[in-house]
């Protein structure tokens with residue numbers, strides 16, 4: 001063999017063998033990015049800067065990755081060039097905490113890889129908390145801000161980005177740029193929900209508050225009482241509140257939280273949404289897998305999950321004992337989010353996986369959307385398919401106070417899709433469902449889920465959550481995004497990343513390239 005032939009073959013072999021998928025938190029079989037050439041565990045902001053400079057020089061695609069807590073393969077671009085992933089996990093310093101005695105709020109600086117868990121512990125030790133701009137589970141603040149993540153509140157700011165005062169972004173030329181919150185700035189409105197398209201968020205200065213004790217309370221309702229209810233009146237009085245819908249049981253849980261005087265209870269409740277014992281994990285796996293073929297398994301699953309969810313999903317932190325009675329009391333982050341119980345694992349570690357769909361609708365159309373979903377469930381019954389929720393906590397109905405930026409789910413002022421109607425905030429319909437691992441991986445009556453998404457997108461001006469939807473949903477829902485906001489975002493993107501090295505499937509679909 002001639003040396004040149006050998007080199008050509010070796011290069012071919014190398015290119016084929018050296019690209020691989022980068023997975024979501026669900027692990028192998030669940031790619032976030034399909035075609036990756038290298039994954040770097042960066043350990044400092046300056047190392048991330050050098051890695052981006054290298055990618056910029058070679059004009060190769062590059063994306064940041066936090067904890068991979070996303071559902072679909074939408075992290076990278078659809079380009080044929082493979083992507084370099086920069087993991088932020090080990091760039092996780094917390095600095096410059098300040099919460100003066102007399103002030104209502106303070107600030108702290110977090111690097112890209114800092115998670116909500118990590119910051120909550122750090123702040124609790126210092127008598128502080130993040131307030132209500134939180135999201136569930138093992139997620140980085142920067143990853144959450146990049147993708148417009150949010151908690152559930154109409155009363156308080158619910159977008160994680162609403163708590164950010166400043167961010168340092170590594171742009172497409174490898175320059176570190178500081179973007180400061182400024183309601184008059186196009187750059188700020190793009191950076192606030194950037195989808196990672198302006199570059200890597202390397203550091204953020206975020207607001208902090210004094211730590212407080214809160215209670216969690218939950219009531220159960222018949223579905224018929226909620227579909228026509230004054231939803232705003234049930235959600236808006238609380239700093240955080242949501243519903244869980246059990247469509248087979250035709251029930252709702254109404255969960256709400258509020259502040260209590262610190263000295264009013266010594267209970268230290270600690271919530272967990274995803275902790276599962278080994279026995280529960282194995283039982284759930286057997287039932288849910290068979291639900292692909294036997295709808296009765298799904299009815300059984302929903303019935304069990306509903307009855308488990310009636311009781312508090314809380315333990316006493318100091319003893320790890322189950323808490324049996326509502327309301328539950330404890331410290332802000334422990335009650336609002338909590339974490340993993342010491343002797344249990346998260347459900348995905350038992351090979352329990354999910355599909356999901358999340359769409360936001362203006363509050364003025366919240367009841368109409370829920371009723372339309374009920375009709376869609378009922379239409380299936382007529383066809384002989386009795387559907388159920390196959391997720392541990394049912395269908396999550398969340399809410400978001402209006403918050404202005406170009407790409408957020410809660411933005412307002414747009415000339416399209418209901419315009420000013422969005423100023424009253426939004427309801428999010430967040431519909432996770434079990435992802436069978438057997439056979440073709442599709443769900444019982446798979447067509448239902450696609451029909452539901454298409455119907456809601458066609459009949460309501462819904463906006464998608466940026467990591468909880470398929471490409472198909474983004475394609476359909478892009479008609480609800482304001483072309484003016486898209487154009488203004490794009491102008492900032494062209495300034496930060498002229499060659500599109502941070503491009504993603506989401507950005508391509510919604511017209512940012």
Ligand SMILES: Cc1cc2nc3c(=O)[nH]c(=O)nc-3n(C[C@H](O)[C@H](O)[C@H](O)COP(=O)(O)OP(=O)(O)OC[C@H]3O[C@@H](n4cnc5c(N)ncnc54)[C@H](O)[C@@H]3O)c2cc1C
Nearest residue numbers: 064065066067068069136140142143147149150196201467
């Ligand atoms: C169990 C679970 C619970 C969740 N709960 C909620 C919730 O309550 N509310 C909600 O709104 N969402 C929720 N999410 C969604 C989650 O907030 C988002 O998917 C978030 O983007 C994940 O952050 P991550 O750190 O894991 O980043 P990854 O999943 O690793 O990355 C997500 C995206 O952000 C980009 N990215 C990550 N870090 C950076 C950075 N430093 N700079 C620029 N771009 C970056 C990535 O390239 C990718 O496109 C949940 C997800 C899971 C799996």
Ligand SMILES: *[C@@H]1O[C@H](CO)[C@@H](O)[C@H](O)[C@H]1NC(C)=O
Nearest residue numbers: 038039040041042087089090
């Ligand atoms: C990066 O860190 C993860 C742990 O978070 C580890 O599993 C992986 O092997 C590391 N990769 C490299 C190249 O060191």
Ligand SMILES: *[C@@H]1O[C@H](CO)[C@@H](O)[C@H](O)[C@H]1NC(C)=O
Nearest residue numbers: 093094095096109110203205
């Ligand atoms: C912390 O504050 C000091 C003084 O203002 C500043 O020099 C430093 O850059 C800050 N550190 C971070 C990580 O923001």
Ligand SMILES: *[C@@H]1O[C@H](CO)[C@@H](O)[C@H](O)[C@H]1NC(C)=O
Nearest residue numbers: 213260261262263264265266
């Ligand atoms: C709690 O503190 C408040 C004010 O600090 C005080 O008025 C009240 O009596 C205290 N309650 C209890 C139960 O100790």
Ligand SMILES: *[C@@H]1O[C@H](CO)[C@@H](O)[C@H](O)[C@H]1NC(C)=O
Nearest residue numbers: 067089117138139339340346
């Ligand atoms: C969070 O993720 C890290 C790996 O990135 C893992 O080691 C840790 O156990 C996770 N924590 C929880 C509570 O899931």
